Amino acid sequence: MSTLICGSIAFDSIMVFHDRFRNHILPEQIHILNVSFLVPEMRREFGGCAGNIAYNLKLLGGDPLIMATVGDDAGPYLERLDGLGLSRAHVTHVPGTYTAQAFITTDLDDNQITAFHPGAMTQSHLNKVSDARDVRLGIVAPDGRDGMLEHCRQFAEAGIPFIFDPGQGLPMFSGEELVACLQLADYCTVNDYEARLMCERTGRTPASLSGELKALIVTRGGEGSEIHTGGQRIDIPCVRPAAVEDPTGCGDAYRAGLLYGIEAGLDWALTGRLASLMGALKIASRGGQNHTPRRDEIAERFREAFGTTLW
Template sequence: MPEPRLDVLCIGNAIVDVIANATDEFLAQEGLTKDSMRLVDAEEAERLYDHMRPAREVSGGCAGNTAAGIAALGGRAGFIGQVAPDQLGGFYRHDLTAAGVEFSTPPVDVGVPTARSMILVTPDGHRTMNTFLGAAQELAVDVLDEEQIRSSGILYLEGYLWDPETARNAMVRAIEVAREARRKVAFSLSDLFCVDRHREGFTALIDEARIDILFANEAEILAMAGVPHLETAVAAIAPKVETLVVTRGAAGALAVRGGERADVPAEPVDKVVDTTGAGDLFAAGFLYGEATGKTLVQSLRLGAICAAEVIQHYGARPEADLRALAGELAA
């Protein structure tokens, strides 16, 4: 098998994040569930945007955030996602490529604008996401660069993109190409919303051994296994994948690979400002570790370091030097 040209190729929703402060009272007035993610249509996106406080825009989307984190660590990262040929699409492309990520998927005019997510951040750092998927859900099989997939050591896919059939077909084809090329496939369950909505499809991917590395947080793995206790859920899911990674917020993270298990604590932080992107950057650190031959513990520690950095400021992209923070782990 030839050496990969890219360490990790990420596939996901190309979304511009629109981030604003909000109070718990505002969430209640808008009928929003704190710390949740919901999909909205264009009309609701406009209505909520009009009600929000002044906001700032940053390129986002789970897989895009992960790709940016890998690049910040010094890894060779790529991204596949769909934007429209509009102002936000151009902004997204420039922002991601400026971060050092290879993004060659062409923009396509599918009659809807580039996706955006209105993210409301409460004073305790928790975020409530309201996402209009727009062009992102129109990612199609025919825009995939299959040679790019074959030349990537790890293919990483976000569960959020499983929702629309067109994008789901593209993800399935990408997995097929990666497995035919004997590359690793990593998959994130992304959100409890995704597990509840797509448990059957996710279960099939896992049971058919199409996933090598599975990412989940504690709530997602409990829902996926259909049990109330973490250790029972880990015992049920871990044997079905090569590597299972479970993040637990302030309680740290764990990973299981065969007979090996590793647990690491969360990195200490001065203040949690915004949890947006914590899981995405954890995945970036872990995948960078896996791509560069680190041990299971070292990969988990890299994930914890990246997650700790991103929750100390607004936005889901690193602002500090991740390589410096990781020290010898990033060497």
Template sequence: MKIAVTGSIATDHLMTFRGRFRDSLVVEQLDKISLSFLADELEIRRGGVAANIAFGMANLGQRPILVGSVGEDFGDYRSWLERHGVDCESVHVSDTRHTARFVCTTDDDMAQIATFYAGAMSDARLIELNPIAQRVGGLDLVLVGANDPEAMLRHTQECRTRGIPFIADPSQQLAFADGPEIRRLVDGAAYLFTNEYEAHLTEQKTGWSADEITRRVDVRVITRGSEGVTIHRKGEDVISVSVAREVRKADPTGVGDAFRAGFLTGLSGGLDLRRCAELGSMLATYVIETVGTQEYQLRQEHFLSRLADAYGADSADEISPVVACRHG
């Protein structure tokens, strides 16, 4: 299955605050907020939703096609992704802007405050999917992830026009998009991915009920943090999958991206929706155990053993032929 993953490609600057943001918030004074938090750790890591998803898929044995826009400072990052099996031939390089930056501080409750600089990502609106499809011999699925808003709309419309199934994954851009824009991103998607908060935001901004959204997309996937994930399909019972137990909690950044990577790997291998979600949840657990979104290491036997512990031997047996874990 040839899957293109579109979205942001960025460098993550991850900091840790030993305390709780909530202890410094005065509700009555939020309109005058002016705060500074002293971080005692800084990690500079590779990131961006599209790159994270593509990296995760590649580490499970896939050959995802990364689609996004970067600056000329992307050389080392490109080499890293290509070494891990990501197709970077369709990444656009801007000659005027730096690769996007994500700056995030996480407190002891795993709450986060973040800022995102778009930079070269703005040029993603210049990318057309058809030349990419021609280069690789056709596309079976396109994930439209958080990106330059015009790029997201362009990719979505092109998928509709050319009859390419697409995954709507607007993520952080939901906060900035209006109702009509979100409707254009979501309507007709083969899959819609959101977390629980984003699911409510989608309903609020579009004016569509949960049932109507389920009618407008083939499959709706809602991640619910520690409560796992639910999968909704018209006329079928809701599928609920619990999270896989983590060894430790290091940093939640990129957990949702890893879930998507596992889920898409399952789809590529022909797994049913429950197994796709179990595979995604297992990979997500590896990310929460490490600082950085692409720092985890996968070993086939260990990965399948953890899958069996989390979801049973039948799950591991069915997923085993689909994954070929690369040693990070």
């Protein structure tokens, strides 16, 4: 049985400006801003929430099935999926579009200027959950707005439990739409900022929102995470990473841990700890899909971090 991952596939073009933006942006001239940054260092990474989550779930030994939309330039990404053994049966090509992509320029103070082109992602509603077979669990991760709303409804109609993961797409939804998605979902995961925004949009408290779900998971970066379930809060510690290289994709790695734990029937304490470990393994490398721990190495790191076995 597969885990259906509805979300984006994207390219991330990351450029490094060997100076500081503040040396070239004059506050008194911001109304006529016209600047150019020389970026001699550049790399292109495979990304997108669906791609990243599937990559990490595959590392854990899961069976991820990606549902996403891509453009005319998706060739290298599709070849990568083939090489990783990830099915692209539900990766839909939208002719005349580009694959979603982010252009990120970082300065020496780690400030970032990002431009994001959604491209084919805006057509994610073309994909239907009912087209996938033998699906036991799912997730609706950041994607085109209409696609996210439709996939929530379709998972619920199919009786497939799923995680609602609004992420950076959360501002696209009204309070009423967020509540509707939570009522359809079995689980929801957000970071602490997104949790506050969701409460502001809906006019409800975290305790009230968690009552709509089997579990509400809130990540807090280096402070760990919280799982609200059954009227209780389970605190999950942060795992100390081997190095801190790049936070890009850490949330997606965390979500892969959640999906694996739910599908495997692990209790919430183990599930949260596995998710925390996956985020720590990812942050030690650049890009969302360049860490390569084997399954036995993940189990060993889990034992070292928590003093207990995982499988």
